[in-house]
Amino acid sequence: MTNKLVLIDGNSIAYRAFFALPLLNNDKGVYTNAIYGFTTMLLRILEDEKPTHLLVAFDAGKTTFRHSTYKEYKGGRQKTPSELSEQFPLLKELLDAFHIKHYQLPQYEADDIIGTLSKVGEQQNYDVQIISGDKDLLQLVSDNSVVNITKKGLSEVDKYTPTFLHEKLEITPEQVIDMKGLMGDSSDNIPGVPGVGEKTAIKLLKQFDTLENLYEHLDEVSGKKLKEKLENHQEDAFMSKQLVTIDRQSPIEIGLDDVQYNGFDQQKVRAIFKDLGFQSLLTRVTGGESEEEVELQELPDIEVTIVEEVTKDLFAEVQALEIEMLEENYHTGQIQGFGLVNQHGKYFISTDLAVKSDTFKQWAEDKNSEKWVFDAKKALVSLLRYGIKLRGITFDLLLSSYIIDPSENHHDIPAISHRMGEQGVSFDEEVYGKGAKMKVPEQEALAEHIVRKANMIYILKEKAEKELEDNQQLELINELEMPLALILGEMEHTGIAIDTEQIQRMGDELQSRLKGLESEIYELAGETFNVNSPKQLGPILFKKLGLPVLKKTKTGYSTSADILEQLQDQHEIIPKLLLYRQLGKLQSTYIEGLLKVVNKDTHKIHTRFNQALTQTGRLSSTEPNLQNIPIRLEEGKKIRQAFIPSTEGWYIFAADYSQIELRVLAHIAQDEKLIEAFNQDMDIHTRTAMEVFHVDKEEVTANMRRHAKAVNFGIVYGISDYGLSQSLNITRKEAQKFIDRYLDSYPGVREYMDEIVQQAKQVGYVTTIMNRRRYLPEITSRNFNRRSFAERTAMNTPIQGSAADIIKKAMIDLRYRLADENLEAQIILQVHDELIIEAPEKEIEILAKLVPEVMESAVQLDVPIKVDYAYGKTWYDAK
CATH class of the missing domain: 3.40.50.1010 (5'-nuclease)
Incomplete structure (x- = not known):
């Protein structure tokens, strides 16, 4: 060899x-x-x-x-x-x-x-x-x-x-140093001969072979200027050649x-990968041994009892419960088994045994039997499918890890245990494999893996709560996130009714409009082509129609949305292309996308709310993402017509916070003018326009108000002069003037921004009004861009995060209030600052008073909180 x-x-x-x-x-x-x-x-x-x-x-x-x-x-x-x-x-x-x-x-x-x-x-x-x-x-x-x-x-x-x-350079390896001697290297500050680049250097070497031979035959060089440069910089050329010679x-x-290399020590490499947080690389270093064997060598022994009969004496006063599922979607995934750990022992219960056992059901539904879990929402929903309503959850390891540090990418049990200094559980891939090789192991190995997870929940509970207590975040998890998790679980299980016939009708209408637009685009282009192909569209726009080229890519002309938006006044084809793309996205993402996720049994959509994902604390949703249904385009708004009550004759009631983030800003910044404006119930955008443009209320034009609105919300999201200039289509200089005038008008906001950045630099994080943290390690970075991003994040996270806290609190208060009043109405969806409720017609009048009252009193700010509401037969009608 x-x-x-x-x-x-x-x-x-x-x-x-x-x-x-x-x-x-x-x-x-x-x-x-x-x-x-x-x-x-x-x-x-x-x-x-x-x-x-x-x-x-x-x-x-x-x-x-x-x-x-x-x-x-x-x-x-x-x-x-x-x-x-x-x-x-x-x-x-x-x-x-x-x-x-x-x-x-x-x-x-x-x-x-x-x-x-x-x-x-x-x-x-x-x-x-x-x-x-x-x-x-x-x-x-x-x-x-x-x-x-x-x-x-x-x-x-x-x-x-x-x-x-x-083939690449038309030179030999020996000529590389001659080429470098001629062209120099700016990255190493090697001078070479000014004006001689790679092409010229190669051309000279093809003719003269070496640098030495070139200078011996300098008279034969064509081009007076080149000859002069070579003559004047001979010393630099030879010195450069010397410098680059290895x-x-x-x-x-x-x-x-x-x-000599004889392979690596798997245990040492795995240990350093874990320390560095390289979870994705761990499975690549297991060598010829099975992944299970390698991991099990490192794990402490554990005694697992495989339960053959579920009896009452199996359950103690407090226990950790792990409900194992492989599929990400726990609405449809299968439970692989249950791990149960308490002061008496460590037990594995098969799925079939557990869900058919009245004893298990009684224990699961006993609110006085304390349970510690990983992901309370998932645990609740997965058991609801079997008619078991899990109660008594008092600790959630997933939510605890998320609250301790929301910037972490991995909140699974092995990653959390590693961060908390425990080594007692394998990663799922190491047990099940992945991709085509993924399979459930024999019961003994499966039972051990699941019980190890339950055991880690049991072990880590005290450590997690101690960290939450040190961070003053016990109230955040116990009073906000934990109750909310169970409410979200109920909402997910209940689902949202969808009128599939309406969606299909909308799909047919959109398809017809897309075909019509396609014909109009072909007529304006003077030929047919693939409208969705940038390679075909580019030449038509920039060669045939002669539009100015704003950006080129390696494959041709850029026809991205931002480029087309800059060109929309240049030719009537551009607005039609933009609309075609928007309608096409509606068709594929929302019409076809919604139909794909309608549950065949319930005929509803069961979205999954991500409670432990965003760093601001906001909820997001998947399968489908209901947070992103378009509202600017009328065709997008109409998609909401398909969201209907699940009971005939009922109504959709929608309530949303009015300018909640600006109200939070006024409260946090303690800016007198902002507080005064909200206390007097003034239109905040008009008030800002008055301040920025130095005009009376009657003189504020629609355009002034539009600019003021962009600055108001831009400030909340830490907008830069560039970002504002793009949204208002003005110069960066004009945008910076707006921002400066805004901060001059609201000095409390300027002071808040300065102080919050300094505070973040001192302690490394910022907090919301409910003490949610966001860590900002890059706020002291020497890299300007990274530091600037962290500074903007420091300014806007307390505002966005506090707004997220408020609507979460409102959801909890409203859920309990609806139950206290014995109302049939139930919350079915949360989107940004809006709560969607379905209710019978007889309760609408009650909700019109009760919902704003509950939402407006969720927290006390130094400015009034305002809630708008509407109702109708569909979500679209309730706007």
Whole structure:
């Protein structure tokens, strides 16, 4: 077998990874994006190349022997971002876990180490593979050495052999240094010859072969200006060639024997992956052993009792309950089994045994029997399908983890346990597999996995509550999120009735309109084409119709929505194209999309509310996403006609908060003018227009009010001058003037913004009125864009998050009030600041008083909270 030597340019690949990936960090706040990208590539190299010898070379420091030749070498480079430099020590720790040799040499660069060792490898007839993002290393290409240059971040690689190099650049490996000598390299501050780029350099080398021969025959160079530049910068050219030449005889103290690679220690690598938060990479490092075996070696022993008969003595006063499902959609997924852990033992109950047992049902429905779960809403809904209404839930590990840190991406039991310092449960993929290989294991393995999860809920309850108590968030979870989870579960189970015939009629109407629009577009274009193809649309707009080209892509002209919006006054075809796209999206996303998710048994839609997803605390929904039904386009609004009461003769009653976020802003900022405006029940946009434009109320025009409204809501969402300029179609300078005038008019808002940013920098997070936290690790970043985003987030999260808290509180209060009043009405949907209720006609008059009263008194602000309501036979009519 041929020995294979893989040499990796550590600095180059780390830099590429850092800038190719978003700034990631683990649960300790340590930045990891460079390490993650590097590791992903490393795993691919190990799988594809199967090296017998492997080295990662690093630069030793800023100063090298090249600086004695040219002091300004690499002088123009910006300082390495601290977010990257702090990752290098961790990257080297990871390489140690992989048993991969890494090396650096004072006064020399990684290129020199790679060049020297690759030469030794070639001499001993090794297959040498060099990995870098730096084309300087192309000079090392040979019959034995392939130089792999990464491009497009790290996802694609060009493999340079002598033949491929000649096909791409028409030069030999030896000519790479001559080319670089002529063209220089701005990234390393290597001068070269001014005005000579890659094409000119290659042209000269094709004629003269080498730099030396070029200058010996300078008179033969065509072009007076080029000849002058070459003559005037001869010294720079030769110095540049010297600087880019890799030293292939550097005094390295390692040889091929030192870089032998015999594989990695799975346990060490898995441990460091877990520490870095690389959950997605864990399953890639299990080697030949089964994933279950590897994980079970690391887990503590656990004694599981597989229950054969459900008896009362199985249940203690307090227990952790895990209801295991593989499918994400728990409305249709199958329960794999139940894990139960209490002070007496650890038990597995099969699904069939549990749901058919009256004893289990009695315990589950006993509100005095305390239960700790993971995801109370899922637990409630999954059992409701079997006619069991779960009561007595007093702890939810999912919601606890989410409240402790909503920025975490993984809130499953293994990830939470790892963050809390416990190692006692496998990841699902390690037990079930994934994709086509996914399968449920034998009962013994299944029972152990499910019980381990229940045991982790049992173990972590105290730790989670202690952290919530330290953060003063026990009230948030116990009084808001936990009660809400159960209400949302009831709403999901109840579902929303849909008039499928109405949706189909709307679909037919939309299809007819789309065909009509298509014909109009063809007539205006003067030919037929695929309207949905940017490749076909681009030439028609920008060549045939002669519209100004605003942006080009690698595949042609950009015809994105923002480009078309900028061109809509240029030709009558553009508005029709925009409308065609909007109607097309309605057809595919909402008409066809809604029909797909109608439950065949209940004939309703059972959306799933995501309670532990957004960092502001707002709810979102999936299958379908009911938060995004369009309201600007009349055709979009009409989709709401299909949402009807589930009982004939009933009504849809809709109530929504009026300008709740601006009222929260007035309360939090304590701005006197804002508070006064709301207390006097003034139209806030008119009041802002009066302040910004310095006019009386009677002089405020519709356009002034529109601009004021954009600024009002823009401030809430941390809008920039650029964002405001785009929404109002004005210049950035004009937009900044609006923002400045607004902040001058409402000095309390300006003061709030300054103070909240400073506070976030001191403590690292911001809070809502109900003490929901959002952590902002990037608010002290040296990167301007990241810091600016964090500052805007610090300003708007307390406002958006508090508004989310308020409507959640209103849902809880309203649910209990409806029950207290013995009303049949029930909440069926929440969308942004709006609650949707279905109710019999006889209760509408009661709701008209009760609902605004409850919603307006959910919390006490220093300004009045106002609720608007309407009702009708459909959701559309209730607007």
